[in-house]
Amino acid sequence: MSSAVLGQVLVFLSLGLTAFVAALAIQGAVHRDSRKVAAAGFGLQAVAWLGVATSLVLMHAIVTHDFGIKYVAQYTDTGLPLLYLITAFWGGEKGALAFWVLSLSILGAFLARSRRDDSSPYTGWLLATTALTLLFFDVLMVFASSPFETFLASGGPADGNGLNPLLQNPLMAVHPPPQLLGFIAYTIPFAFAVATLATGRKDGAWVVDARRWSLFAWTMLTAGLLVGELWSYLELGWGGYWGWDPVENAALLPWLTGTAMLHTFSVEYRTGLLRRWNVSLACLTFLLTIFATFLTRSQLIQSLHSFSGSLLTPFFLWYQVVLLAVSVGLIAWRWRVLRSESRIESFMSREALVVATAMLLLMAVFVVMWGTLLPKFSESPAVLAVVDRALAGIAGLTGSVHVPLTGAVQVGPEWFNKAVGPIGIAVLAMTALGPLFSLRQAPGQAARGTVWRTLFSGVLLALGILVALVLVRGAALAEISGMAWSKASWLYLKGLSWPGVYGLAAVTFALQVLAVSCLDWVRSVRARRVAKGESPWTAAGVLFRENPRRYGGHLVHVGVALSFLGFAGAAGKLEKKDIVLAPLEATTLGGRNVLFLGTRDRWDGTRNYAALEAHFQVSKRGEPVSDDVVERVRNEASGAIGVDGASPPFLKVRFSSEAAAREYLVTQTARVTLASSLALVGADQSRRQVRLVVRRPEVLRVLPETLRRFSDAAKIVVAGAGGDRLSLKGGGRGDPTMTVTATEDGVFQAFLAGWSSKGEQAVLAARPSSVDKTVVEVVAAGGGLAMSPEVRFYVKSENPTTEVEIEPGLLTDLYLAATPAKGAGEVNLTAMDHPMMSSLWAGALVILLAGSALLLPTRRRKSRIVSAVKDPGSEVVA
């Protein structure tokens, strides 16, 4: 049996079995038949094993290049390394669907196992919801988007299309599994909510069970988002890490509600409050994961009108409608039952702050969704008219002037930053305050003191940072402009626009969060040391084990604060240059000089791409070249009478005669610009003629323009020889050879010498001096930081990829991306200072480590479940 047929059979079997399990679980729940519920549990385990077998069949087809299967032919080829073969499993829509089914069935099996001892109707609904969700994805896989679809007539192509080069990156290889798992795992908290609603169970036990799942989903989703950001930063070359692109926004939505849910769960777990919030957030988060998948997979985000793009779109649309109806219906039905026994009594309690935070996060969901969908929906004139009327109404109320909308509304990253920024900052402020308040009570005298001290210190902190900024920046501005220092400072203060103000607020609150979280740890550790004589590390470990939420939560908050410092860095100061540079032109960035040396090509035979590397040297402005670098250049330049490093980044190499300088220049430029890409053939000493042929003809296949770059480079060498001492023929369109002829023997030998030098060279680039013909200006190796961003052109893909080069630093990253420009040898350079990026990534790491630590098994403290203990008999109300 072929893989395709076997896979198809397994998918069908799994569909049938899942439907059966769902029916069994529903029957068991409705008829209170514990045997059926238990049977459904085993059924889910069988489904999971079937899912594993199906995935093995697909993986086998991929790694053995079974191109008869469309999916395999579309996303892989024989040249793909094993890592990317494996990741091709989830690289395309159909594979991602298979991954979804596999993961959800495995999570379902774990869920069923964890409920082995409880075959109540509650478990029945839990399993039924999981099985029904799985059924939806099974149906998609069978009827709309099967990864096992084969080519009908032929046996398939001899080789596949290969994986999109943008995805051939280790980060992109690992990005989808956590991202998808994050989405998928939110099914389980949803199932808990449905089971709670269906049975009308009143105790808070469900949040105990659902918390672990929601934390798992949250940690995975966070990891997925962060890896995505890192990939975007390193690979896309546009200079940022978060572009408010619809796909990114879609993934952010469930993260926002998921974050709110972590906290509302914690409140119900301890106090029995916020039940309505919890079931609603569990349903909403799940719905948003489906919405995100829908938005990503459908063509909705490219254009509103191409709904037919993916077969999955109508399925997802209807599924969302059904989910929404079921969720709203169930919640409405149980609205009264869900009422908590008590109410929030003080606005100064932790639960009040958690609710406020949840509202802020929901506001962010609304804003992000609005900004993502509005540009698409407003393409329709009817929607545009409605929005226009609404805006006119608002303008009428506020007395402002309304400018009628004329075309589809455009929403860019700046809009999002402006709109979401303040919400994020408010959440950050809450994060600083939240842990200071107690549950279920207004703060006492002492606690109130802490709160006031925190608020007051915040104001002081903000003022302090502002004063420091004004002093430092004012001084810098005064230095550049020659203005009086006080005037420059005032100008800076006046010019502080919204990104600056947001940045300032973010830094203030982030520092407060750091202080609040760290101080709580430090105080508790010290108390234990005094009481028990433990070492600080032991004490910290014990604290975490005894109260993982509190201390793990602090750690996560520390990570959040560090990340916000990173966001603030981007908002506060971001020097960015987009500039076209010709070889040996430079630009400045901050206090640095970024000198473009030239391009060079490279061929990667295993992955089949040609890379165009752009070489740069980055040095501190005005910093002299060190003596040993000067010495190396002197030693290498035979015949030089002096090397002068007084005008960095160039060194002036002086010769006794013009001819000696000329020959040195010819050798160096030929070596630097030609020798690595072109080979010499048939040097004819008597005619002083030599042919140059392209060393890597493969490069020309993907990058025919390279030929022009070679001949441009050769022209520079020829020009350096001056007069008609060297002449060039060939190298025109489609001609991969050039002939160079010399009129003087010395110049000819100098030209050939460009190919004879071996080993590491002291000179990276050379040019004639414009004033003195006995002088050659060179850039020395070791005279600064070498950076070489590149662009890769793949044989099998139209889209080149940019590989940026980043020099990470504690306070700021230097970021370079370069793509070929129109002019001879030129590149478009994007260069920037990215302040505080290290803080962003450090924060990300802390969040992920703390999230994972919180997932480690701990002893449960059942006594905390307040209402379960209060009225254990009230399990089922219906």
Place this chain on the structure above:
Amino acid sequence: MSVTDLVFAVLAAGALTLALRAVVRMIGAAGGSDCEDKGAG
């Protein structure tokens, strides 16, 4: 049959065996489910 094929075949067969075992357990657990409190929901 290459080594790769063999490894995948063994793994898939293992998974299918476990699936079958779970199905047998499912049938066993559901067996005679004329439950006494049927209809109480």
